[in-house]
Amino acid sequence: MRKxxxxxxxxxxxxxxxxxxxxxxxxxxxxxxxLRVVEPRDRQKIVxxxxxxxxxxxxxxxxxxxxxxxxxxxxxxxxxxxxxxxVCFKHNDEIVGVINLNEIVLGAFRSARVSxxxxxxxxxRGLMTEGLDLFTTEAFxxxxxHRIEAAIQPQNLLSKRLVKRCGFxxxxxxxGYLFIDGKWRDHERWALVHDRETVGV
Numbered sequence: 001m002r003k004x005x006x007x008x009x010x011x012x013x014x015x016x017x018x019x020x021x022x023x024x025x026x027x028x029x030x031x032x033x034x035l036r037v038v039e040p041r042d043r044q045k046i047v048x049x050x051x052x053x054x055x056x057x058x059x060x061x062x063x064x065x066x067x068x069x070x071x072x073x074x075x076x077x078x079x080x081x082x083x084x085x086x087v088c089f090k091h092n093d094e095i096v097g098v099i100n101l102n103e104i105v106l107g108a109f110r111s112a113r114v115s116x117x118x119x120x121x122x123x124x125r126g127l128m129t130e131g132l133d134l135f136t137t138e139a140f141x142x143x144x145x146h147r148i149e150a151a152i153q154p155q156n157l158l159s160k161r162l163v164k165r166c167g168f169x170x171x172x173x174x175x176g177y178l179f180i181d182g183k184w185r186d187h188e189r190w191a192l193v194h195d196r197e198t199v200g201v
Contacts, residue, residue, distance in 0.1 A: 028138055029090070030130045035138070038077060038084040038098065043070045045095050046086070053120035059181040060156045061117055063098075081105070087118075087131040096122040099135045101143070110146040112139065116162075123158070132166045140194045147194065151177055151187040163190045 028035040038046070047070050050063035057063050064070040077084040081104045087097035097118035104112040114136065118128045136148055150168055152159045168190040176184035 028134050030134050032090060033087050033127055033130055034090055035085045035087055035131060035134055038086050040074055042086060043067060046070060049095060049119045056120040056123060057117055060153055062180055063117055085135060097128050097131060099131055101139050104143060112145055113149050128162055129165050136192055148192045150190045152190060153185055154188055168192045
């Protein structure tokens with residue numbers, strides 16, 4: 001059963017070494033994993049994960065494989081239309097994956113696009129299925145969304161199996177949808193739609 005727990009911890013990151021700021025951190029707990037908002041202190045771990053898993057991610061998604069790309073990513077998630085969370089083991093806090101909500105648009109649209117990636121070391125163990133289920137459930141609640149869409153290249157069978165397990169439905173093919181690895185690539189559009197009545201948009 002999922003629950004949201006507020007925890008306090010000391011962060012000794014790359015801030016003033018003479019200060020120990022206390023950060024309130026919301027964790028969304030599953031069975032084996034929990035989700036929390038990505039932080040600047042995660043830079044080294046996420047860059048290492050992205051670099052070590054390039055063979056798994058290429059050419060499906062571009063991940064932050066350098067400090068510069070990570071800083072760009074953090075800046076984007078600090079805006080009003082995107083957020084990022086890390087998927088962590090409960091027993092040792094290891095980051096095993098990342099899930100992002102992009103292009104959040106409210107009003108009459110109330111939709112967003114989800115992207116995700118897992119470490120090569122831990123892929124195939126159902127961790128991202130658990131994580132994506134938690135993430136989309138929380139995204140519908142916290143952002144009041146009507147739909148969440150995933151764009152997946154047709155050859156990316158592992159990703160398509162993941163979204164199917166999480167209840168997404170295939171809606172069609174978008175030609176030249178995203179520019180990845182130097183090429184405009186076709187993507188299948190998969191969507192998860194919340195069936196509640198939306199009032200006062």
